[in-house]
Amino acid sequence: MVGPLEHAAEHLESPAVVGLVTALEEAYENLNHTSNAIRREALASMALPTLFKRRMGDTSKIRVAILGGDLAGILVLRGLLRYPHIVVDIYDSESSFSKEGLAFEFPYTVQKALYAIDPSLNQCLDRAGAVSESMEAYHASGGYTESGGARYPPDLYVPNSIVGRPELLSQLTADLPRRAVHLNARVTSIRDDNGGEGVVLVFAxxxxxxYDVLVGSDGTDGLSRKYVLGVDNPKLQLEHTGFWSLHLRVPLARAQEAIGTEFLDPSKPKQVRWVGDGIFMQHNLLNDGRDVQVTVYAQLDPAPIDPKSRGGPATPLLTPDELESSMALLEPGDFEGVFSTLKSEACKGIVKLFRSVFTVQIIGPLERRDQLVTSPPFSLRHATRNACLVGCAACPAPLSPHGSTAATTLAVEQALALTRLLGRADSKVKVSTALRTYDRFWGSRSESLMQNAFVASHFLAGRGAYFTELDASSQGENGHTAVLLSEEGFCEFIETLEHEEQALRMFVLETKTEEAFGFMDQLLAEQALS
Known part of the structure; x- marks a missing residue:
C-alpha cells in the first residue's frame, strides 16, 4: 500500500510538476535580472550628472586651456585660478616647464603688476634670490674704450630686480594644483568647435x-600662433635680423677670475653693459649674488639690418642651413673673430670665459622678428572669438638682455590684462567680448613694445636706427656708440626707457585698464540690445 507521502512524491516527480517548477524558476530568474537591471539603470541615472561633472566640470563655468608653459602662460594660470567661475588647465609637451633662457628682469612697475596678478606672489622674487642692481654702461671697443668712463642713469632711476629663470619658475609653479597642470601632453592639432564657440585640442x-577659450603661450613656432593668425598669414614667416646671442651662468668666483672683481662685487650689485661695434655684452648677479649671468649679443650678418654696414672678418655670413634652423654654429676661431675688435680687458675676459665653457663648438639661436608689414585689423591681431596669444606667441622678442626685459614686461602686462578681462566675463557669451577687448588694447601695445625693444637692442650693439638726433657721423671712429655713451646721448636713451615705464604704468595700473573695461561694457551693452 502506498502512503500519502509516497503518493505526493510520485506526483512531484511527474513530468507536469517538474515542468511547472522549471517554468517558475525561469520566471523568477528573469524577474530577478529585470529588477537588477532596473536598479542599475536607476543608479546610473542618478550617478550620470556626477560623472559628467567630474569629467567635464560644471558646464556653466568657463573652461580655459593654456597651451605652453612659459612665463606668460604660468602667470595667466595663476591669475585665472583666483576666479571661481573659471576652470583652467595648462598643457606642456615637456616633462617640466622650460627653465632655459635668460634671467628675468623686473622693472619696478612690472613688479607691482606681478603682485596684482596674484597677491601671494608678493615675496616670490625675494624667495627666488632676486638681486636689485644699479646700471652702468661702458665702451667695449673703439677709441673711447680706455678714456671713456662709465655712464649712469639719473639719480631717480629705480634699479630693476633680476632673478634667475629656474629659481623664479620654481617659485611660480610650486603650489599649483595638480589637477590643473598637464606635462608630457603634446597637442598635435587645434580646431574650432560648435562654429567657433569653443576649441578642441587633439593630443598625440x-x-x-x-574648451571655451584657448590661451596660446607656446612660442613663435607653436600651434597657437598658427591657429589664431591663420596658416596662410604672412606674419607666421619671421625674418632674421642678423643678430645672434649666447649666455652662460657660472659661480661668482669663476666670473670674477675672468672679468675682475671691480665689476662683480656682491656688496655693490650692478648690471654692467658693454657697448661695442656690432657687439653688446652684459653681466649681472643672480641667486643672492652667488652666481653671475653673462650674455653676448652680436651681429653675424649685416645684411638684414643695414646692407651698407661694415663687413670684414668679424661678421661671417650665415649659411642656408643656419637660417633654416635659426641656430648658428661657430667654431672657436670664428667666435673669437666676432669679438676681435674688443679693446676692454673685461670684455676680453668674457670671451675667454665663454671659450672655457664651450670648448668644441659654440651654438646659439639666431634672432627673428615679425615681418615689417602693415598690421592686420585689430580684430585679427592677437585674438579671435575663442583664442588669444600671450608672450612670444604674440610677439617675437629680441635675444638681447634688453629684449628679455621687454619680454618679461610684456608677459606680466598681458597676463594681468587677460585675467582681469576674463574675470569680468561671468558667462560664456561674454568671452568673445573679453578677447576682443584684449586684442583692441593690448594687440597694438604689444607690437609697439617689441618694436621699440628691437630698436633699442640693435642700437645698444651700435646698429639700427638712432634713439637720439645727435650727429653720429661727426664722432669719428665708433661714432654710433660714442653718441650713445656721450652724456647727452645716454640721458636721451634713459629718457626713452622712462617713457616706456610711463606707458607701462598707463596700460597696467592706471587709465588704459579702466578704458578697456569701459570698452568691454559698451560692447556687452550693444550685444544685449541686438
Missing part, C-alpha cells in the same frame, strides 16, 4: 579635450 595619444 588620440584623446581630445574641448
Amino acid at each position: 595619444n588620440g584623446s581630445q579635450e574641448r
